[in-house]
Amino acid sequence: MDIQDVVQKAQEEQLRLVRFLYCDNGGIIRGKATHASRLASRMKEGIGQTFAMQAFSGVEQLAPVEGLGPIGEYRLIPDPDTFVVLPYAPKSGTMFCDMRQTDGSAWGACPRTFLKRMCAELAREGMRAEAAIEHEFYLARRENGAFVPADNSLCYSSIGLDQQAEVIDAILGALESEGIEIELFHTELGPAQQELSVRHADVLRAADNVCLVRETVRGVAYQHGLYATFAPKPFLDQAGNGAHIHFSLWSNDSGNSTNLLYDPGERGGLSQLGKYFIGGILYHIRALIALTCASPNSYRRLLPHYWSSAYGVYGFDNREAAIRVPSLFNGREAASCNLELKCSDHSGNPYLALGGLIAAGLDGIRRKIDPGEPQEIDPGNYSDAERERLGIQRFPTTLEEALNELEQDEVLTEALGPLLSSAYLAVKRNEVAYFKEKTPEEEALQHFYKY
Incomplete structure (x- = not known):
């Protein structure tokens, strides 16, 4: 699938929200959701997320990691091939994301990029x-x-x-x-x-x-x-x-x-x-x-x-x-x-x-x-x-x-x-x-x- 395929499917299903999800270092699945009206641009640009979230632990505390504090952010960039309509959440879909730097390059703290x-x-x-x-x-x-x-x-x-x-x-x-x-x-x-x-x-x-x-x-x-x-x-x-x-x-x-x-x-x-x-x-x-x-x-x-x-x-x-x-x-x-x-x-x-x-x-x-x-x-x-x-x-x-x-x-x-x-x-x-x-x-x- 590509961006247009996802947008078309979201329109057909009359989705309101699409979740941009990732699994963090604590093993917790987290993310943000875009309104469907902004889906195409969000898939290209990503959703902003503070660097600190990759130092966020499974007990909701911020671990001290150099460079992963309140300054700077990365982008959640979804993989269109992972798009699904959620059958248990009204008018919602989801995709799993890579973490990329603001210039689009790979970010060293991204678990999915590590597997790649x-x-x-x-x-x-x-x-x-x-x-x-x-x-x-x-x-x-x-x-x-x-x-x-x-x-x-x-x-x-x-x-x-x-x-x-x-x-x-x-x-x-x-x-x-x-x-x-x-x-x-x-x-x-x-x-x-x-x-x-x-x-x-x-x-x-x-x-x-x-x-x-x-x-x-x-x-x-x-x-x-x-x-x-x-x-x-x-x-x-x-x-x-x-x-x-x-x-x-x-x-x-x-x-x-x-x-x-x-x-x-x-x-x-x-x-x-x-x-x-x-x-x-x-x-x-x-x-x-x-x-x-x-x-x-x-x-x-x-x-x-x-x-x-x-x-x-x-x-x-x-x-x-x-x-x-x-x-x-x-x-x-x-x-x-x-x-x-x-x-x-x-x-x-x-x-x-x-x-x-x-x-x-x-x-x-x-x-x-x-x-x-x-x-x-x-x-x-x-x-x-x-x-x-x-x-x-x-x-x-x-x-x-x-x-x-x-x-x-x-x-x-x-x-x-x-x-x-x-x-x-x-x-x-x-x-x-x-x-x-x-x-x-x-x-x-x-x-x-x-x-």
Whole structure:
């Protein structure tokens, strides 16, 4: 689509407002809206936003970052291809935006531009990436000031499918109207916990889709008198919400693209290049996790034996590994070959998470990093001595620890660039400091509404 296509569609749908949205360093989806009468000019010029918003944290505080204060502004420039009419908001549409400087050039603090840079790095190596996310979320009601699960359904149970059939049908219908292709849906382990899988897409569109799914699920649920939360651990006594990343690498051909992770002669169909990519992710995993599990609340989920992964290993269909190599589907082995990153949730900015994943994996390919042997058991079942002998590292147990790892990781910080990396670290450390003074219950409640 181009600007005129968007304007014409907005006129046909009689839209009044079009939202210019972005995901910030706190993982919060924010933005401004233009009146439809100014849509064409706003799409060209953008909407002004203070530099300081990229130093704004998830607890609504301004973190100290040099150059991101009250002076100066950037422009929110929408991507026309992301335009959708919102089925849950009257006469409203939305687009996702890049952050650009006032002269139109790229701005170093823009997460979406960072992912574009990583896609360009892949292209220089003759590759492109596709991704899809498994979206886990809870449906809840508010009772006496507290959020409570909307039902008491069981894992994979048809009871939950029946109890929430109306709202789930509305959510799926809304996503379909926005161009999101649905793959799977089921109830998850927790009461009123849901899991939604969408079709894989090129990695930039996949990140846009993450934001659109979050927005749509919450918006439709609210229409039905419910709250939807993607927070990592919204209920301290229940299962956490993940955002598992399924990732594949393809040859950057104009004709028939080849899945570069696939080699029919290797175990599980996993190619040597795929092993090197895994090696890079595992090499950087303790820093990468600061981008993929990006809130204090995340680390209440990342525990041994919780099926969310807690150790830096990989394995074939090992759901306690950081990276699972899924089994292939008969008849479409090459097309179905992918890697699943388990240690990821919706408190992370998807552009940063996917861009960081590419940077780490590319480092593995370029340096031919050996990931070691795949783990055949739950790594949490080893003794400490056995894990030390095998070189199996535990993830950071707090966001603060992960941020320290990120700051020391030259590959990831150089990929992010000086402004984005310093802004991200400052924002996240602001959140760490804030929640040090809060109880676990206060932390869970505040994360519940944000995500």
